[in-house]
Amino acid sequence: MAEERTKTSDLPEDVESDDCMTSYTYIYSPDLLKDNVAFITGGGSGIGFRIAEVFMRHGCDTVIGSRNLERLTEAAKKLTAATGRHCLPLALDVRQPDTISAAVEETLKEFGRIDILINNAAGNFLCPATSLSFNAFKTVMEIDTMGTFNTSKVIFERWFKDHGGSIVNISATLGYRGQALQVHAGSAKAANDAMTKHLAVEWGPNGVRVNTIAPGPISGTEGYRRLGGMRAETSGVFHTIPLQRAGNKTEMAHGVLFLASRASSYVTGACLVADGGSWLTSANSLPALLDYWSSGLKRDK
Numbered sequence: 001m002a003e004e005r006t007k008t009s010d011l012p013e014d015v016e017s018d019d020c021m022t023s024y025t026y027i028y029s030p031d032l033l034k035d036n037v038a039f040i041t042g043g044g045s046g047i048g049f050r051i052a053e054v055f056m057r058h059g060c061d062t063v064i065g066s067r068n069l070e071r072l073t074e075a076a077k078k079l080t081a082a083t084g085r086h087c088l089p090l091a092l093d094v095r096q097p098d099t100i101s102a103a104v105e106e107t108l109k110e111f112g113r114i115d116i117l118i119n120n121a122a123g124n125f126l127c128p129a130t131s132l133s134f135n136a137f138k139t140v141m142e143i144d145t146m147g148t149f150n151t152s153k154v155i156f157e158r159w160f161k162d163h164g165g166s167i168v169n170i171s172a173t174l175g176y177r178g179q180a181l182q183v184h185a186g187s188a189k190a191a192n193d194a195m196t197k198h199l200a201v202e203w204g205p206n207g208v209r210v211n212t213i214a215p216g217p218i219s220g221t222e223g224y225r226r227l228g229g230m231r232a233e234t235s236g237v238f239h240t241i242p243l244q245r246a247g248n249k250t251e252m253a254h255g256v257l258f259l260a261s262r263a264s265s266y267v268t269g270a271c272l273v274a275d276g277g278s279w280l281t282s283a284n285s286l287p288a289l290l291d292y293w294s295s296g297l298k299r300d301k
């Protein structure tokens with residue numbers, strides 16, 4: 001029903017896998033990020049990969065940083081081949097500030113500047129609070145929240161403090177209604193939403209804008225696979241979403257492009273919820289999610 005009402009031509013192109021799009025229709029000026037440099041954590045996969053691609057299609061060079069250098073190197077080759085821009089893959093763990101500092105020095109050596117930071121790296125899985133170990137909660141807090149702070153602080157002190165810049169944090173709506181089986185990620189992203197406002201206020205005088213996008217369920221991503229996206233799709237859950245469908249990665253990249261670029265030059269401390277209205281209406285069903293979670297446990301045995 002909804003798919004029929006949504007004109008396909010209104011949706012930006014996307015591909016489900018971590019590959020570049022075979023065609024791309026510009027909705028922003030193609031030189032919106034001309035000769036800018038973006039540092040994207042978790043840019044080798046999923047939403048981060050598509051953000052890198054869309055930025056590069058708008059004239060930007062990118063650094064994609066995470067733990068798995070092999071996957072990053074493959075991703076960088078694909079991104080450069082599709083866009084003709086330079087992409088530098090760098091190993092880092094956002095929980096370890098020294099690895100971020102080393103990557104930032106490498107970036108400045110290679111490109112001589114950083115204009116944009118995208119805090120996209122994160123970790124998540126479904127787990128009821130009673131089954132979640134202390135270390136599991138801590139791990140997600142350390143990747144999502146400490147990782148966002150660590151990367152922002154390193155780049156601010158080394159470059160943005162004197163040159164200005166734009167930071168976009170990738171959040172989620174999980175904490176808005178206390179999503180079941182998500183106390184770890186929901187708490188971590190809620191802390192990041194507060195961090196966005198604190199840093200926007202403190203760093204605004206240095207010409208640094210800090211904003212957030214909060215995606216809903218986004219197809220073709222690890223988050224979608226881990227959190228029950230396929231099951232939700234087949235069981236009709238998405239009909240409770242006002243826009244009646246999951247989002248795609250390019251739609252997220254377009255929101256991030258708006259927030260990162262001069263298109264939003266007077267916007268800071270803001271959160272753009274890009275979820276088709278999902279959090280307002282979607283079921284937050286503890287029994288359904290427990291059932292899905294425990295069926296996964298049975299499969300894993």
Ligand SMILES: CC/C=C\C/C=C\C/C=C\C/C=C\C/C=C\C/C=C\C=C\C(=O)SCCNC(=O)CCNC(=O)[C@H](O)C(C)(C)COP(=O)(O)OP(=O)(O)OC[C@H]1O[C@@H](n2cnc3c(N)ncnc32)[C@H](O)[C@@H]1OP(=O)(O)O
Nearest residue numbers: 122123124125133135136172217223227228229231232292
């Ligand atoms: C049926 C459905 C019905 C209704 C559904 C209704 C609505 C839902 C509809 C649709 C959902 C669709 C889409 C989702 C929508 C929104 C998503 C919102 C947010 C998404 C956020 C994301 O971040 S997605 C990103 C996903 N990608 C990743 O997670 C990749 C990176 N992840 C990792 O590296 C690991 O998973 C990690 C996070 C665990 C970190 O790795 P590492 O540092 O190596 O840590 P470990 O040593 O492995 O583990 C540390 C402790 O954590 C415990 N652990 C690990 N995995 C699990 C698990 N699966 N469950 C429980 N505990 C786990 C581990 O045991 C360690 O603890 P110890 O105590 O044992 O030491």
Ligand SMILES: NC(=O)C1=CN([C@@H]2O[C@H](COP(=O)(O)OP(=O)(O)OC[C@H]3O[C@@H](n4cnc5c(N)ncnc54)[C@H](OP(=O)(O)O)[C@@H]3O)[C@@H](O)[C@H]2O)C=CC1
Nearest residue numbers: 042045046047066067068093094120121122218221222223
């Ligand atoms: N998918 C969805 O539906 C939604 C996603 N989001 C958010 O979107 C973002 C991307 O998620 P998605 O594309 O689904 O998932 P991915 O798993 O593809 O992206 C997460 C990335 O983070 C990197 N990463 C994880 N841990 C670390 C670490 N310690 N240090 C550095 N990098 C790390 C991973 O790379 P590596 O393993 O190489 O380290 C990976 O590239 C996340 O912030 C997520 O919370 C929000 C709402 C919905």
